[in-house]
Structures are given as C-alpha cells and as structure tokens.
Amino acid sequence: MSKKKSVKRPTPTALQREVDQLDRELAALIQQRADLIQVATELKAAGNTVDGLIDDDQRIESLAQKSRGALPPQEIRSIFREIFSGCRNVAARLKVAFLGPEYSYSHQAAIERFGQSAELVPVATIAAVFEEISRGTCQFGLVPVENSSDGRVTDTLDMFAKQPLKICGEVQLRIHHCLLAKCDRAAIREVYSKPQALSQCRNWLAKHLPQARVCEITSTAAAAQLATQQAGVAAIASRAAGVNYGLNFAAENIEDNPRNVTRFAVIGNESGKKTGDDKTAMMFQTEHKPGALADAMNIFKRNRLNLTWIESFPVSGGDQEYLFFVEMEGHESELKIRRTIAALEKKTIRFEVLGSFRKMTPTD
Structure with missing residues (x-):
C-alpha cells in the first residue's frame, strides 16, 4: 500500500513575497487601465465611438458575476467601482449632486453608483439636485424615487413634472436602519x-x-x-x-420590513445606452374624460410591454387632473417602444420620455 504524498505548504515568508508581488502587479495594471481610459476619453471628445470603454455598469456586473473565489459578487462590485471611478477621474473629474448631507442613504447610493473618486456634492433638497444638472454645475444627480415600505417620493415626482431631466441609471439600495x-x-x-x-x-x-x-x-x-x-x-x-x-x-437592522429597499434614479441630460437588460420611464397626462386613461394604457398591452412601475400624481393647479409615471421593460430605441411612444403622443395632452437605463438588482 503506497503512502499518501504530503502537500508542502508555503512558508509565511514565501506567502508574503507572493502577496507583495501580486500587489505590485495590480498597481501596475490599474495604472495601465487609467492610461487607456484617458486615451478613450480623449477619443470620445473628438467624436469617436468608444462608449464601451467608458460606460461602467455593464462591465462591473459582468466581472462580479463571472468572478470565482472567496470574494462574493458584492465585494467584487465595490472593488471595481472604485477602480473604475479612479481611472475615469484621471481623464475628467465627475461631479454628482445628491440629497445631503454626507453619510445619508442618498450619499451611500451615490458611492455605490459612482465610487468615492467622483466629486460627490451634497445639496439641501431634491429640487437643488435637479438645478445642479440644469445649470451644468454637475454632470449627474441622484434622487430617491420610491421606497418598498413608504411608496413614492413625492418631491422627486414633482420635480420631474416641473423639470423633466433624463433618467440614465438606477440604484436599488437595501435600507438597514x-x-x-x-x-x-x-x-x-x-x-x-x-x-x-x-x-x-x-x-x-x-x-x-x-x-x-x-x-x-x-x-x-x-x-x-x-x-x-x-x-x-x-x-x-x-x-x-x-x-x-x-x-x-x-x-x-431595526427596519420593520427586512426587504426594505429604496430605489434611486440617476439623472442627467441623456438616456442610458442600450444594454439588452433595460427599462424605460415615461410621464404622460390624458384628457379628463371617460376612457382616456384606459385608451392610453391599452397601448402598452397592444405592444406587449410589461410595466414594472406606475404612479399617479396630481397636476399642480389642476382640477382633479393627474400625471401618470410608468416604467416598462425595454429600451426606448427598440421598435415596440418607439411604436408605443408614437401612439401615446397622439392619445395624450402631455407626454415625456424620461429615459432608458439598465435594470439593477438591490445591493446592501
């Protein structure tokens, strides 16, 4: 009977040398990535199509899902979010407005989406977030849209009614109090x-x-x-x-609902790029007469669109008149959504496409 061969374990000194070598290699690779992103940003500014090198969400999610080892996907996301954030800011400083102050849940959501290398700008109100984008002092903003326990965030819907900027992303954050x-x-x-x-x-x-x-x-x-x-x-x-x-x-973890999630919208001046796993948000107002809303909603059914969110919101100064906010699966560039947009424009007295963006899953 042959004896089992023992596996030689590395010494602490050898382990330390290997970790040090990996750290040096990681630092060098991160610097190489920053250099490439800087070149990509310059090419994009010159009119070249290089969005795939600059848009981060899809790449981070793919890395998190494909990674195998001791680190869970959420840790991989956090690490790469900071690497991508730092590389991006070498080329162009990103400014993001959020409902402050710091260490609020909005601040936590902004870090989750943009990383801490971005210049995160706390402001006092949701209206001020919209104003920062409109004035061009920040490229993006982040505002709460709804909570799974308390429902819609009225101030955000009110600002979309007054100042319909584009939704280009979302963050779904599990809220642990x-x-x-x-x-x-x-x-x-x-x-x-x-x-x-x-x-x-x-x-x-x-x-x-x-x-x-x-x-x-x-x-x-x-x-x-x-x-x-x-x-x-x-x-x-x-x-x-x-x-x-x-x-x-x-x-x-004193929240009454253990699945307590707040959804935040990332707002800017353009919709998000098509990823193949998107949602599109719209806002519309119908005539105040019998059947008008039913006619509008039937358009979504005819085009086989699955609605993921719908809210009614009273029109400021109106007499029992309402705006309707809806989200559906798909990107606004897709044929069935383009058909829906064309039909809704004929059936409504006010209509806005608020934007398309990648669907995200809740994170802690």
Missing part, C-alpha cells in the same frame, strides 16, 4: 430621524422603546450628528453615519 446613541439603550429618551425612517421602524420602536419620544428631523445623518451632542438622544440612521460620528450601535 441602526439605532445609534452615545448612551445605553435603557437611557434613551428621544429618537430622532427623518419621517420616512421613523415610519419604517415604527413597530420596532413601539415594542422596544415605547417610552421614548419620537422626533422628526431633516435627514438621518443630521439625526446622527444630534445624537453626538445631546444626552439621552438616539438616531435612526445608517451604519456609515454611526461609524463616522463615533456612535454606539444600540441596535441594528
């Missing part, structure tokens, strides 16, 4: 957060902190900052806010 404080949970007398976050944790608060006074504030990050300054005050905010402000985690 933390109870943050300087004191122990037993000493908490007041809990601050924005109304939506408080609403998403109302059952947990009623069960675990029934005596605490619930107070509304403008943002989750502002609540976290307040919790650092006042005794007995806690905040409902993100993990990132807790780490940044040095707060204790009195409880984590």
